[in-house]
Structure formats: structure tokens, C-alpha cells
Amino acid sequence: MLATLAEYERELIVERVNAGIAAARKGGTRFGRPLSDPVVIADKLRIVTEARAKGRTAEEAARLEDGAPSVTFPDACPVGGPRVINVQRLRLLRELSFLGTISAVADSMGLTRPVVSQQLSQLEKDTGLVLVERAGRTVRLTGAGIRLVEQSHEVFESLERIDAEIAVTKNSISGDIRISVFPSFSATVLPTAMALLRGSHSQLRSTWSNTSRLKPSLTSWPNVRMLRYWTTFPIRIPATKQFFYQPLFAGDFYVVMSEQHPYRKLDTVPLAHLASEDWALNRSARIYHTSIVDACLGEGFRPNITCDCKDTTTVLQMIRAGLAISVLPGLALIGRHTGLIVRPLDLALRREVLFATLKGRANHPAILECFRAMRSSYARCVQPGLQGFADSQSTEHPFDPDSTAN
Numbered sequence: 084m085l086a087t088l089a090e091y092e093r094e095l096i097v098e099r100v101n102a103g104i105a106a107a108r109k110g111g112t113r114f115g116r117p118l119s120d121p122v123v124i125a126d127k128l129r130i131v132t133e134a135r136a137k138g139r140t141a142e143e144a145a146r147l148e149d150g151a152p153s154v155t156f157p158d159a160c161p162v163g164g165p166r167v168i169n170v171q172r173l174r175l176l177r178e179l180s181f182l183g184t185i186s187a188v189a190d191s192m193g194l195t196r197p198v199v200s201q202q203l204s205q206l207e208k209d210t211g212l213v214l215v216e217r218a219g220r221t222v223r224l225t226g227a228g229i230r231l232v233e234q235s236h237e238v239f240e241s242l243e244r245i246d247a248e249i250a251v252t253k254n255s256i257s258g259d260i261r262i263s264v265f266p267s268f269s270a271t272v273l274p275t276a277m278a279l280l281r282g283s284h285s286q287l288r289s290t291w292s293n294t295s296r297l298k299p300s301l302t303s304w305p306n307v308r309m310l311r312y313w314t315t316f317p318i319r320i321p322a323t324k325q326f327f328y329q330p331l332f333a334g335d336f337y338v339v340m341s342e343q344h345p346y347r348k349l350d351t352v353p354l355a356h357l358a359s360e361d362w363a364l365n366r367s368a369r370i371y372h373t374s375i376v377d378a379c380l381g382e383g384f385r386p387n388i389t390c391d392c393k394d395t396t397t398v399l400q401m402i403r404a405g406l407a408i409s410v411l412p413g414l415a416l417i418g419r420h421t422g423l424i425v426r427p428l429d430l431a432l433r434r435e436v437l438f439a440t441l442k443g444r445a446n447h448p449a450i451l452e453c454f455r456a457m458r459s460s461y462a463r464c465v466q467p468g469l470q471g472f473a474d475s476q477s478t479e480h481p482f483d484p485d486s487t488a489n
Contacts, residue, residue, distance in 0.1 A: 172206040180232045243443020256448050257286035263308040267415045275460035310437040327445040333435040334413045340424045341405040351429040355382045363390035363398040363407035417468040
């Protein structure tokens with residue numbers, strides 16, 4: 084009985100597999116090894132022949148024709164001449180310096196830990212240097228590894244610039260662009276900006292995500308990331324050796340209160356006047372929360388936070404009910420201030436929104452168009468609303484997109 088059922092199951096599996104293969108072939112899928120390109124084969128043979136004629140070993144010649152990009156580093160070379168270093172292995176070392184663990188590198192690159200370890204070991208053989216050493220349960224870069232990574236930044240920046248130059252030469256704006264933004268930006272500036280991009284450049288596919296992570300993998304780093312930078316209480320932003328930042332716009336903070344609050348008659352509200360008030364703050368925005376508390380401490384008081392919320396929507400609802408006041412950036416109030424009184428804060432507390440990208444991508448046509456679309460969206464959708472809060476908002480300063488990276 085069991086044998087009969089097993090045979091029946093086998094027949095079903097064979098039938099389903101064959102049906103899947105037939106459907107795939109009908110859709111254009113070709114099975115088996117891809118056909119060899121005689122031109123590619125001839126080119127590889129030429130590379131190997133020339134390498135052997137120059138005295139390279141068979142192993143070194145094979146690495147030259149294996150299709151992986153390579154680069155030379157004279158500073159890390161023997162007297163006999165420069166070594167050829169596999170760029171993909173160098174990328175893994177660079178990722179390790181940025182992410183800190185082999186597991187994180189494996190996750191970001193879609194590899195397994197053993198493969199990453201093997202490739203790093205091969206890179207050490209290629210360079211003749213000890214690049215990674217054990218540190219307890221983790222690993223860290225040696226001095227030689229750190230120096231090699233420092234030199235590699237120029238290599239990867241050059242590769243990005245080459246890609247940008249190809250796009251300029253083709254005179255077309257196409258491909259994929261990934262954008263990472265914070266919540267209040269995605270609710271105000273981003274929708275119109277993406278609509279402008281889609282309307283002007285139909286071949287450019289843009290995707291976006293909300294994220295609070297400041298330090299993703301360099302390889303998976305989005306093409307564009309919007310960062311908030313508090314000019315009064317600066318935050319630490321990633322090292323500028325890999326990243327390029329352009330100010331997109333800057334804005335003030337506002338005191339938000341209910342329609343019955345006595346301070347509604349003031350043109351501006353000094354922060355010190357709020358010492359005896361009950362406060363509502365969004366604690367999920369850690370840097371914002373810390374900046375507001377520090378500003379209050381600078382005025383000689385600690386805010387009495389009676390509503391420690393996880394989102395701005397709850398903060399605004401508490402204020403409408405007359406239960407608290409708050410201090411919020413103008414971007415968080417656009418389209419959400421009905422039933423509220425908004426007054427400028429009488430304190431130089433500002434934040435700047437930065438348009439961030441990897442250095443080599445700064446002059447890519449798609450990146451420049453993305454910046455222009457965001458600036459245009461800000462001027463259309465945000466500035467008019469801020470003008471309604473206070474005339475002082477004329478100090479907003481969109482950045483000139485024609486001032487690009489060199």
C-alpha cells in the first residue's frame with residue numbers, strides 16, 4: 084500500500100516538474116549552460132596569453148580573465164611590480180570596516196559567512212598582508228587593513244564617477260534610484276517630488292523607504308538619503324570620506340498649543356515661558372527628543388513631560404485636547420495644524436535637512452534630477468504652509484542644485 088502511494092507521488096512530482104519546464108520554455112527561458120560567445124572567449128585567451136608572456140603565473144593569468152574587476156595598489160606591492168587586487172574582495176574588506184562583523188557583511192552582500200571569510204583570506208594572499216585579526220568573538224582590521232581600506236575609497240568613488248559619466252554620455256536619465264527618508268519628509272516633500280520625477284523621466288524607476296538607521300551597508304546604501312541635522316545641537320553624521328552632503332532646506336521650530344491657550348496672543352513665545360507647562364514629546368525621534376530637552380535645560384528648566392508618545396499624531400491630539408504643549412519642526416505641522424495655534428519659538432533652534440549620497444554619485448544625472456525635484460516639491464508644498472505660521476519663515480534657504488560636487 085505504501086509503495087503504491089509512493090509511486091503515485093513520484094508520478095505527480097514528475098508531471099508537475101515537466102509542466103513547469105514546459106511553461107518556462109514557452110515564456111522564453113533557456114535551460115542548460117549559456118552559449119559561449121566566441122568574441123569573449125577570444126578576448127580571454129588574449130588576456131591570458133599576454134599575461135603569460137609578461138611572466139605571470141598561470142594562477143595570476145586566470146584571475147585576470149575570470150571576469151572580476153581588478154585594481155592595482157602600488158603602495159602595497161612588492162619590488163617586482165604592482166599586485167592585481169580583486170575589486171569584489173576589496174569591497175568585502177571595505178564593508179567589514181564599515182559594518183564591523185563578518186555576519187553583517189554576509190547579510191548585506193547576500194553571501195554566507197564562510198564565503199566572506201574565504202574571500203577575505205584570499206585577499207590577504209593576493210596582497211601578502213594580514214588584513215584581519217581576531218578580537219575575542221569578533222574580528223577587526225589590522226593597521227594594514229585600515230590603510231588598504233583608506234586607499235580603496237578612491238577606487239570605488241572612481242567607479243561611481245565612471246557610471247555617472249556613462250549616464251551623461253548616453254544623455255538619458257533612467258535606471259533605479261532608491262531613496263531613504265524620515266517620516267515627516269515622506270508625508271510632505273516626497274510625494275510631489277516622486278510625481279515630478281515620474282512625469283519628467285518615465286525611464287527612471289524610484290523606490291523609497293522610511294528608515295531610522297544611519298549606518299547601512301555601503302553596498303546597499305540608498306542612492307539618496309535625507310538626514311536631519313540640528314544646527315544648534317549638532318549630531319554626528321557619517322565620515323565625509325565616503326559621503327557627500329548638500330543642504331536641501333533649513334527650518335525653525337514652533338510652539339504648538341491649543342486654541343484656548345493664553346499664549347495664543349503672543350507673536351513669538353520664549354522657551355522660558357513654557358517652564359510651568361505640561362509637555363507632549365515624541366520619544367521615538369530620539370535626537371529630536373534630546374535636542375528639545377537640552378534646549379529647555381539651557382533655559383534653566385527641565386520640561387514636565389506628561390505625554391511621552393511614540394508618534395507625532397498622538398502629540399498633536401493631546402495638544403488639541405488642551406492637555407499639553409509642544410515644540411515641533413514646521414515640517415511636522417504641514418497639513419496637520421487644524422484646531423491648533425502655532426507660534427514661532429523665540430530661540431535659535433533650527434534643523435537642516437541634508438541631501439546625502441555616496442561621493443562618486445553626486446554628479447550622476449539621476450541624482451541631480453532627484454535633488455531638483457525635491458527642492459521644487461519643497462517650494463510648492465511646504466513653503467506656503469510655513470509662510471502661514473510666521474513671516475520669519477522667509478529665512479528658509481533652499482540650496483542651489485547647480486552647485487554640485489566636484
